[in-house]
Amino acid sequence: HFLTDSLPFGGVVSTNMKTPGEIVHSARIAFQSGRTKSLEFREKQLRNLLRMYEENEQEMLDALKKDLNKSKMEGVLTEVGYLINDLKSLISDFKEWAQPEKATRGLPNIMDEALIYKDPYGVVLVIGAWNYPIQLTLIPVSGAIAAGNAVVIKPSEISPASAEFIARTIPKYLDRECYQVMCGGVAETTELLKEKFDYIFFTGNTSVGRIIHAAANKHLTPVTLELGGKSPVYLDDTADIDVATRRILWGKCINAGQTCIAPDYVLCSKQTEAKFIDSARNVLQEWYGKDPQKSPDLCRIVSDNHFKRISKFLFNGKIVVGGTADAEERFIEPTILTDVDGTDPVMQEEIFGPILPIVNCENVDDAIKFINGREKPLAFYIFSKNKSQVDTLLENTTSGGVCVNDTLMHLTLPSLPFGGVGTSGMGAYHGKYTFDTFVHKKSTLVKTLNKFGESLQSSRYPPYTEKKLNF
Numbered sequence: 001h002f003l004t005d006s007l008p009f010g011g012v013v014s015t016n017m018k019t020p021g022e023i024v025h026s027a028r029i030a031f032q033s034g035r036t037k038s039l040e041f042r043e044k045q046l047r048n049l050l051r052m053y054e055e056n057e058q059e060m061l062d063a064l065k066k067d068l069n070k071s072k073m074e075g076v077l078t079e080v081g082y083l084i085n086d087l088k089s090l091i092s093d094f095k096e097w098a099q100p101e102k103a104t105r106g107l108p109n110i111m112d113e114a115l116i117y118k119d120p121y122g123v124v125l126v127i128g129a130w131n132y133p134i135q136l137t138l139i140p141v142s143g144a145i146a147a148g149n150a151v152v153i154k155p156s157e158i159s160p161a162s163a164e165f166i167a168r169t170i171p172k173y174l175d176r177e178c179y180q181v182m183c184g185g186v187a188e189t190t191e192l193l194k195e196k197f198d199y200i201f202f203t204g205n206t207s208v209g210r211i212i213h214a215a216a217n218k219h220l221t222p223v224t225l226e227l228g229g230k231s232p233v234y235l236d237d238t239a240d241i242d243v244a245t246r247r248i249l250w251g252k253c254i255n256a257g258q259t260c261i262a263p264d265y266v267l268c269s270k271q272t273e274a275k276f277i278d279s280a281r282n283v284l285q286e287w288y289g290k291d292p293q294k295s296p297d298l299c300r301i302v303s304d305n306h307f308k309r310i311s312k313f314l315f316n317g318k319i320v321v322g323g324t325a326d327a328e329e330r331f332i333e334p335t336i337l338t339d340v341d342g343t344d345p346v347m348q349e350e351i352f353g354p355i356l357p358i359v360n361c362e363n364v365d366d367a368i369k370f371i372n373g374r375e376k377p378l379a380f381y382i383f384s385k386n387k388s389q390v391d392t393l394l395e396n397t398t399s400g401g402v403c404v405n406d407t408l409m410h411l412t413l414p415s416l417p418f419g420g421v422g423t424s425g426m427g428a429y430h431g432k433y434t435f436d437t438f439v440h441k442k443s444t445l446v447k448t449l450n451k452f453g454e455s456l457q458s459s460r461y462p463p464y465t466e467k468k469l470n471f
């Protein structure tokens, strides 16, 4: 059924008119048929998904433009190109990852086999967020497919064009029973979460993460929660300020700051602050011109509600760079705030917009105290050439990940697990970690039944004696 004139799911067209119960039931029957477990079937589905990306590149870029005014460059770099590269490596590696792994054995098991099987969980629910609406939804989906699961996909209703693309296109390329899309907002997701899933992978904010965790807990369903938080930057005067400024501002301005690991605020001394601000003025003018609102390279804030929330922060501290906003276009200029302290509203929640407050601190110890006095962040950025100070910061803070002398780039390495800690999330993915997320590691000991093997372990049987105990 294709809805054209009534759009019940928060304005998103859905091709799936089943109830949540029917969706999960049919996905479960499909999983129980065993077909998702076949490596050939998985490969075929993954290749179809790759074809979907390649054949619909322009459609994806158009959807991203509609939802967030994403430029082609950002769309390719952070969504379409990223999806294609990630899926190509998954296709080339997943069969090897799916093989049972041999585990080490001790002397008593020398005759036996110790193996770790990679069992798919069953029916997986993937709930996506709106900020990188296609990539954040479909990277976990491809991992869940590679691991042999059936998948229910719930894109974010806040990015309707991308959600509509996913809902309309996935059924054209993938098995329609094993992999189903359900669109909807809070009401529909609340209904969906009443169903029993075998794994839930959620990307979104921390308060919704708590709701997801509570719903999963009812069925003891394991979860990955990819959440957010305030990711600090520590900048000291040994850093090359021009390079540091570019890297910090790029991390803040890409997707208009709507990035889970965007640098949220800067910790530096008053002296370093002055140099940073000078440099930032030049860099922003070079990138976005005299009137940034006219730049084709700046995204817009995703919704009116988010615009209202973020633009309030412009009344915190003192605006030293930028500061304009246009509600009609949901445009917020890249802005730097000084004279901010830890109690200001802008320092109470994740900003998730192109506003960068600076909080002054005199040294590494101050910075550590400030960071450790708050929730554990998703990312921590350290800009310094002083190796021992970098080590001190690394050893005395905890965050989902760290990138020294750059922002965001740690996320691009598939060899590094990506995820949060504490309120910034639990579990991690990317590269092989994505595959591992979606398999249960089944410990298996295969023993021989011969007399020699039996004699190696016979001291465990009664009657128990001191001699046997000391054996």
Ligand code: NAD
Binding pocket: 127, 128, 129, 130, 131, 132, 136, 154, 155, 156, 157, 158, 184, 185, 186, 189, 190, 203, 204, 205, 206, 208, 211, 225, 226, 227, 228, 229, 259, 260, 261, 350, 352, 378, 419, 420, 425
């Ligand atoms: P969102 O509003 O799109 O919500 C995420 C998902 O949760 C959506 O699919 C939505 O339908 C669902 N949802 C919302 N409210 C719900 C409720 N009450 N009950 C059930 N489901 C509900 O996205 P968002 O949360 O605004 O996304 C931004 C947040 O996500 C930021 O905090 C950001 O840091 C975080 N994020 C984290 C990562 C990561 O990988 N760690 C990546 C991107 C975004």
